[in-house]
Amino acid sequence: MKALQIPFFASLLLLLAASCVSNKRIIYLQETDEEIPLYTESELVPNFTEDYFLQYNDVVDINVKTTSEELNEIFGIAAGDQRLQMNMAQGAQNGGDIFFINGYTLDENGMVEIPLLGEIELLGLTTKQAQTKIEEKLKAYVNEEDFFVRVRLGGVRFSALGEFNRNGNFTILQNRISIFQAIAHAGDMTTTAKRNEVVLIRQYPEGTKSFRVNLNDQRIVESEFYFIRPNDMLYAEPMKIRELGTGVNFMQTFQLAVTTLSAVLLVLNAVR
Incomplete structure (x- = not known):
């Protein structure tokens, strides 16, 4: 019986040792062997770039500015800029979504409604294409050189x-x-x-x-x-x-090992 217990205890010690994490692996700014390289460098991997096309429920920030104060008032630029600054300060404080109030949300038909310009369908367009489409609508009211349009995702x-x-x-x-x-x-x-x-x-x-x-x-x-x-x-x-309920750190593994050991000893004593 003792011969069976020795391999069991040896296995238990190995299991507990494997569950431990040395302080040497978690302490910053240690003195280390100079032969060990300070860093290793991988090859440069180019980013995968792909145009994003606007979807339903996307929130876009549409900024329209013109040389006409009357049109700027219609687009609510002065009030909008002030409101945006207030919401940015509030959002920075409590993590709120600043663009949900000031931005334009694509409805179930992929449309946004802009003052004076009316409903414009932006579904399936990139932000650059959306900007061009709004500019074409704006040309009916302002000369091309007298306005500025910017469209970007609201986060x-x-x-x-x-x-x-x-x-x-x-x-x-x-x-x-x-x-x-x-x-x-x-x-x-x-x-x-x-x-x-x-x-x-x-x-x-x-x-x-x-x-x-x-x-x-x-x-x-x-x-x-x-x-x-x-x-x-x-x-x-x-x-x-997680489904089996086994340990995921040292204490859980230790508790599991102790419980298992106790159960094994109880069974051995019952057999003897």
Whole structure:
């Protein structure tokens, strides 16, 4: 019986040792062997660039300025600029979505309604094409050299569900963010999340598609999924380890090992 216990205890010690993380691996600015290189460098990977086409429920920031004070008042430029500054200050304070109030949301028909210009369909257009279309409408009221139009996305909105430390809907006030920036914004993924099968649900003008993305593969930076798009949804499934209830850190592994050892000893004593 003792001969059986020795390999068991040896295996237990190996399991506990493998679960430990040395301080040498987590302390910054240590004195290290000079023969170990300070850094390693990978090859430059070109970004995957692709035009984004406006979708339903996208929020766009449309800025129209002219040399006519009367037209500027119609477009609400003075009041809009002041309101935007106030909302930016408030958004910086409490994380609010500043463009949801001041921007233009594409309705179920892909239309936006702009003062004086009326309804304009922007669905399926890039921001540059949308800008050109608005400029063509504006030429009926102002000479081409007397106005300025700018169209841009009102931030990137996405959702994070499942094995994230912070689930919910998020807005990042940038024109482009990577999938890792989005994950960081959601508090990173939990220890038990499947990083090799993250589900990404993406909207297209003709419908919706879902993809399973392997974040463990460095080739992700070369793919179309490296930069997320507005209205993307990320879903992280749990590993089997969560379903089985095994430990994911030292204390949990230690508790599991102690419990298992106690059960084995009880069975051995009952057999004897």
